[in-house]
Structures are given as structure tokens and as C-alpha cells.
Amino acid sequence: xxxxxxxxxxxxxxxxxxxxxxxxxxxxxxxxxxxxxxxxxxxxxxxxxxxx
Amino acid sequence: xxxxxxxxxxxxxxxxxxxxxxxxxxxxxxxxxxxxxxxxxxxxxxxxxxxxxxxxxxxxxxxxxxxxxxxxxxxxxxxxxxxxxxxxxxxxxxxxxxxxxxxxxxxxxxxxxxxxxxxxxxxxxxxxxxxxxxxxxxxxxxxxxxxxxxxxxxxxxxxxxxxxxxxxxxxxxxxxxxxxxxxxxxxxxxxxxxxxxxxxxxxxxxxxxxxxxxxxxx
Amino acid sequence: xxxxxxxxxxxxxxxxxxxxxxxxxxxxxxxxxxxxxxxxxxxxxxxxxxxxxxxxxxxxxxxxxxxxxxxxxxxxxxxxxxxxxxxxxxxxxxxxxxxxxxxxxxxxxxxxxxxxxxxxxxxxxxxxxxxxxxxxxxxxxxxxxxxxxxxxxxxxxxxxxxxxxxxxxxxxxxxxxxxxxxxxxxxxxxxxxxxxxxxxxxxxxxxxxxxxxxxxxxxxxxxxxxxxxxxxxxxxxxxxxx
Numbered sequence: 001x002x003x004x005x006x007x008x009x010x011x012x013x014x015x016x017x018x019x020x021x022x023x024x025x026x027x028x029x030x031x032x033x034x035x036x037x038x039x040x041x042x043x044x045x046x047x048x049x050x051x052x
Numbered sequence: 053x054x055x056x057x058x059x060x061x062x063x064x065x066x067x068x069x070x071x072x073x074x075x076x077x078x079x080x081x082x083x084x085x086x087x088x089x090x091x092x093x094x095x096x097x098x099x100x101x102x103x104x105x106x107x108x109x110x111x112x113x114x115x116x117x118x119x120x121x122x123x124x125x126x127x128x129x130x131x132x133x134x135x136x137x138x139x140x141x142x143x144x145x146x147x148x149x150x151x152x153x154x155x156x157x158x159x160x161x162x163x164x165x166x167x168x169x170x171x172x173x174x175x176x177x178x179x180x181x182x183x184x185x186x187x188x189x190x191x192x193x194x195x196x197x198x199x200x201x202x203x204x205x206x207x208x209x210x211x212x213x214x215x216x217x218x219x220x221x222x223x224x225x226x227x228x229x230x231x232x233x234x235x236x237x238x239x240x241x242x243x244x245x246x247x248x249x250x251x252x253x254x255x256x257x258x259x260x261x262x263x264x265x266x267x268x269x270x
Numbered sequence: 271x272x273x274x275x276x277x278x279x280x281x282x283x284x285x286x287x288x289x290x291x292x293x294x295x296x297x298x299x300x301x302x303x304x305x306x307x308x309x310x311x312x313x314x315x316x317x318x319x320x321x322x323x324x325x326x327x328x329x330x331x332x333x334x335x336x337x338x339x340x341x342x343x344x345x346x347x348x349x350x351x352x353x354x355x356x357x358x359x360x361x362x363x364x365x366x367x368x369x370x371x372x373x374x375x376x377x378x379x380x381x382x383x384x385x386x387x388x389x390x391x392x393x394x395x396x397x398x399x400x401x402x403x404x405x406x407x408x409x410x411x412x413x414x415x416x417x418x419x420x421x422x423x424x425x426x427x428x429x430x431x432x433x434x435x436x437x438x439x440x441x442x443x444x445x446x447x448x449x450x451x452x453x454x455x456x457x458x459x460x461x462x463x464x465x466x467x468x469x470x471x472x473x474x475x476x477x478x479x480x481x482x483x484x485x486x487x488x489x490x491x492x493x494x495x496x497x498x499x500x501x502x503x504x505x506x507x508x509x510x511x512x
Contacts (some may be wrong), residue, residue, distance in 0.1 A: 002320055007319070007385075008319050008320045008321045008385055009320070010382065011321055011325060011381050011382065011385050012320050012321060012323050013346065014316065014381055014471070015304075015324045015327060015328075015378040015381040015382065016309065016324075017324075018377050018378070018381075019327040019331065019374045019447075020452070021372070021375070021385065022370055022373060022374055022377075023484070024365070026367065026370045027484075027488065028487055030492050031489050032301075032496070033492075033495055033496075034491055034492070034494060034495040037495045037498045037499050037502065038495075039499055040498075040502055041498045041501055041502050043504070044502050044505045044506060044509075045401065047509070048505060048509070054334075099338060103474075113301050154342060182338070192426045196433065200413065200429070201413075201416075203417075203422075204416055204417065205273055205497075206416075210409075210412055210416050211414065213405075213408060213409045213412055214409040214430065216405070216440075217402055217405040217406050217409060217434070217438075218433070218434070218437045219439070220402055220437070220441045220444065220445075221437065221441050221443075222445040224444040224445065224447070224448045225444060225447075228447070228448060239446070242447070245447075250442070257433070260429055260432070260433050264423075264425075264426055264429050265427055267422050267425040267429075268422065268426070270422065
């Protein structure tokens with residue numbers, strides 16, 4: 001399945017692995033923080049409505 | 053504005069830190085380098101211009117956070133901001149005071165320290181000239197950094213992080229002028245670029261720094 | 271409907287909510303197509319062997335590293351002139367994305383440089399400029415984190431971004447002057463497309479598009495988060511007052 005990368009296989013695969021790992025980490029962290037902040041906001045909003 | 057300059061200079065001299073600390077730091081950096089790279093004078097004279105420039109730059113950095121910190125704490129910065137002189141002028145005077153207390157002594161001390169690093173004899177003049185041209189830019193850029201971080205409690209480290217990347221062009225042209233001068237090559241281009249950077253920072257950065265102070269005092 | 275104090279953030283939230291799923295979908299699609307095409311379906315280049323495949327990550331990441339800073343500069347200017355809060359928050363949201371892109375460009379470049387140039391790192395102008403860009407991103411993000419007052423933080427980081435842009439440009443030329451480098455010129459600039467064969471160019475175009483979409487999606491998502499975080503802060507402050 002993986003094409004024959006010859007003697008540079010290590011370089012190509014590691015750069016793909018590192019780059020994709022960094023991108024995935026960035027996306028996951030962004031989405032995770034987005035979800036957490038959204039939950040918090042909902043909590044605070046709910047508290048506010050019940051106070052009124 | 054002249055009165056402000058004199059006041060800042062008097063404060064720096066009376067506090068004692070201004071002249072002495074920066075110079076002592078410069079000396080220590082220069083003394084430490086041979087311990088790190090070995091005593092062969094061939095290597096030392098090869099890297100001497102760079103070491104002297106980096107040392108001067110770090111010594112400059114050391115005293116930056118004090119430019120506005122004391123005035124901010126005792127409230128005189130608020131007074132200066134509302135005083136009938138433009139804040140841009142205040143900032144420029146602060147930078148000038150910083151240069152007189154650090155940049156100028158560093159420039160004058162550099163040849164003596166060049167001796168320790170077996171600097172090429174042809175390079176002494178270029179070293180002094182390039183430092184004299186470049187250190188005002190270091191002071192002005194540093195004043196801008198200090199203005200950005202004036203209200204922060206642990207601003208010192210952040211100040212270094214902000215200011216050091218801004219120092220890159222000055223350092224490159226300054227050290228390059230000395231290296232080329234020592235090798236007998238034409239070094240008018242780096243010297244002119246260095247002078248250009250200094251003049252441009254002196255002309256433009258007071259406005260940015262004054263804007264930053266106004267934001268911080270708001 | 272006093273949910274948002276400013277009309278702008280509200281509209282931004284609505285619009286971004288509507289378009290975000292589509293952008294995320296397109297990002298995923300083009301990323302998969304571009305990278306699969308580049309990784310599995312392109313031949314090896316004559317001089318570079320299979321390392322040519324790294325280009326599909328390196329070039330788009332480097333492009334976005336610079337463009338992210340330009341976007342931050344524009345957003346900072348908009349904030350300083352028009353005082354749109356969304357603009358300031360978008361600049362803040364873009365910085366970590368740009369930082370990551372810079373790191374990817376540096377790392378893939380280093381991994382590529384080892385077999386090709388025989389060294390992971392050389393003080394080449396382009397490499398050095400990217401290292402300096404990395405430092406600028408760090409300083410910018412650190413300044414955002416350090417300042418409590420959100421408006422002051424937005425103002426000061428904007429000023430830093432503008433001054434930093436000038437110095438980054440200056441550094442680029444200073445570094446060029448300081449050392450002539452190993453890095454090949456802009457083989458990919460629009461007017462010189464012939465420099466690279468179409469087999470490599472088309473998948474690269476897809477990858478560049480994918481990285482642009484990814485950047486847009488991430489910045490929108492992160493800006494939404496920043497707006498919500500700001501809202502939480504305001505509501506909690508109001509609770510304390512009451």
C-alpha cells in the first residue's frame with residue numbers, strides 16, 4: 001500500500017507523522033477548548049436566567 | 053524636556069545601578085566567553101566582534117525594565133502623561149537617558165574588552181563606530197518594549213522575549229560592519245543600514261511607545 | 271435579546287455557525303485528497319527521490335505561517351481603527367495556528383534538509399527568517415496571555431504586531447545580507463509555474479487550498495471560543511457586582 005520510498009522513507013514518513021500530529025493536536029485542542037467554553041457559557045447563562 | 057533628561061540622569065547616577073551594573077554585566081559576559089570556547093586567540097579574535105555586540109545587547113537589555121517601572125510605581129508617569137509636553141517627547145528623553153547611562157558607557161568600554169578577546173587591531177575603530185551608531189536604536193527599541201510591559205508585575209522576562217527579536221536587524225548589521233571592517237572589506241552598507249535603523253527607530257518608535265503608555269495608563 | 275452586548279459578535283456567531291460545518295467538511299476533503307494524491311500518487315523527483323513528497327506539507331505550512339501573520343496585522347489594524355472586538359479576538363485566535371504552521375515548516379524543512387543538504391539546520395536566510403518569525407509569534411502570544419484587561423491587551427498586542435511586522439520585514443533583508451543561503455528560490459511563485467512539473471504542482475495546489483481552509487476553519491472556531499470566553503468573563507463580573 002505504502003509506495004516505495006527508497007532510502008528516504010524515514011525522512012518522508014517522520015515529517016508526515018510529525019506534521020499530521022501537530023495539526024491534529026491543534027485541531028483537537030481548539031475543538032476541545034471550544035466545547036469546554038461553550039459548556040461554561042451555558043452554565044453561566046442558565047444561572048443568570050434563574051436569577052432574574 | 054531637557055529638565056526631564058537631567059532628572060532621569062541624576063536619578064540613574066544616584067541609584068548607582070545605571071552605569072555600573074550594565075558595564076559589569078558586559079565585562080562578565082566577555083570574560084566568560086573564553087572559558088566557554090577556549091583560550092586560543094585565533095578563535096577569539098574571529099568571534100570577538102559578535103561577542104562584543106551580543107554582550108552589549110544583553111547589557112542593554114538588563115536595565116530596560118527600569119526605564120518606566122519606577123515612574124509608574126510612584127505615579128510620576130501619570131503626571132508626565134498629563135504634563136504640557138508631548139508624551140512622545142517624554143519617551144524619547146527616557147530612551148536618551150537610557151542610552152547615556154548604558155549605550156554610551158558600553159561603547160566606550162568596548163575597546164578595552166576587545167583587548168581581552170584579541171580583537172583585530174583594524175576593528176577597534178569600526179567597533180566603536182558601529183556601537184555608537186547602533187546602541188541608540190537598542191535603547192529606543194527597548195524603550196518601546198518597556199512601554200508595552202509597563203503595567204505588568206512580572207514584565208522583565210516578557211520584555212526580553214518581546215525585545216530580542218526586534219534587536220535582530222541591529223545586531224546583524226552592527227556585527228557585520230565590524231567583521232567586514234576588520235577583514236578590510238567595504239563595510240559602508242552595513243554601517244549605513246545601521247544608521248538608517250537608528251534614525252528610523254528614533255523617528256517612529258516614540259509614537260508607538262507613547263501610544264503603548266497611554267493604553268497602559270488608561 | 272441582550273445576549274451580546276455588541277451587534278457585531280452576535281452576527282459573527284450566527285454567520286460562522288452557519289458556514290463552519292461546510293468549511294470543516296471542505297477542509298477535511300481537500301486535505302485528504304491533497305495529501306493522498308501527493309503521498310501515494312506522485313512519482314519521485316529526479317534529484318530529490320521520495321523526499322519530494324515532503325513539499326506537500328512544507329510549502330503550504332510555510333505559506334500559512336506568513337499569511338497568518340499578515341492576517342493578524344490586518345486584524346490588528348482593523349481593531350485599532352474601527353474598534354471591532356471580533357477583529358482583535360480573531361488576531362488572537364490566529365496566533366497559535368500561525369505558530370504551529372511555523373513549527374511544521376521548520377521541522378519538515380529540517381527533516382528534508384538532512385538527506386538533501388547533509389544538515390538539519392543551516393543559518394540560511396529563509397530558515398533564519400522563519401526562526402525569527404517563530405520568536406515573534408511567541409512574544410505576541412505571551413503578551414496576550416500576560417495582560418489582564420482585555421481591551422488593553424488587544425491594543426498593546428496590535429501595536430506590537432504592527433511594529434513587529436516592520437522589524438520582521440527588516441530582519442528578512444538583514445538576514446539576506448548576512449548570509450547567502452542554500453535554500454532554493456521561490457520555485458513555486460505564480461509567474462514561474464514552469465519551474466515545477468505539473469505532476470507535483472496540482473496536488474500541491476490542492477494541499478495549499480486545504481491549508482488555507484484549515485486556517486480559516488480554525489480561526490473561525492477559535493474566534494468563537496474567544497468571544498464566548500469574553501462573554502463568560504463579562505457575565506461573571508456582572509454577577510459579582512450584583
